[in-house]
Amino acid sequence: MxxxxxxxxxxxxxxxxxxxxxxxxxxxxxxxxxxxxxxxxxxxxxxxxxxxxxxxxxxxxxxNPAMVALFESIQQQILQEAEAHERAAVATRLQEYVRASGLSRAEFAARLGTSQSRLSTYLSGKVVPSAVLMVRAERIAGTSGNGASRQPATMANASRDNDDQDL
CATH class of the missing domain: 1.20.1280 (Monooxygenase)
Incomplete structure (x- = not known):
């Protein structure tokens, strides 16, 4: 029916x-x-x-308790899969930041303010870094977050910017 x-x-x-x-x-x-x-x-x-x-x-x-159990199970499985995809997306983005930086993993981790082993857990997706850490990684990589490149801030750039403001 x-x-x-x-x-x-x-x-x-x-x-x-x-x-x-x-x-x-x-x-x-x-x-x-x-x-x-x-x-x-x-x-x-x-x-x-x-x-x-x-x-x-x-x-x-x-x-019907069986239907409740079924749909709770389906919903839980879907949420777990979504989280796995989200973790993988964060790990992939962080891997791209490491590549874009041109630094070794050890150098990138040091600039990020973490250990190389902790960076490895972020890169594998085992641990999800905080939003603050992702912003820091983005800055180190010299990107704006939307794929557009920015020139990393350096002392020479800062000095040149200050000179331009005086004109």
Whole structure:
């Protein structure tokens, strides 16, 4: 039997993001694998978005403990995968900063104010550096964060800048 939403202006064929609390609840309680898969896909697209937030509320209202366990498991797995991708993205960006700096890892770590072994944990993604550390790494690399190169600040540059201001 096909899923139908009662008293809603959306239908199961509409994007999951439009279903809201009642639509998600109906899909979980009365839907089938195709509806559940669509919910999982919406979570994958935005693991911390509106569907994820609505789902947390919906699961408190779902009466079937097996469905609650299933969707909590799906949501947890998707969040873990998203975090792994985010950690990898930070590690990749930091690797790019090290390369762009032209410094050895030991020199980069020293300029960053950390040890070479701690830098290795950042570069592997085991540990996520703070935002402050990323800003510092960006500055050391001489980039603006959007891929555009900037000339690293040096004493000669600072002196030349000061001379220009006097003109």
């Amino acid at each position: 096909a899923l139908k939403f009662r008293n809603l202006t959306v239908s199961p064929e509409d994007p999951v993001e439009t279903w809201g609390f009642e639509g998600l609840l109906a899909a979980i309680e009365r839907g089938d694998r195709t509806h559940w898969r669509r919910i999982a896909e919406a979570l994958e697209a935005d693991p911390r978005g509106e569907v994820a937030q609505d789902l947390r509320e919906v699961l408190a209202a779902v009466e």
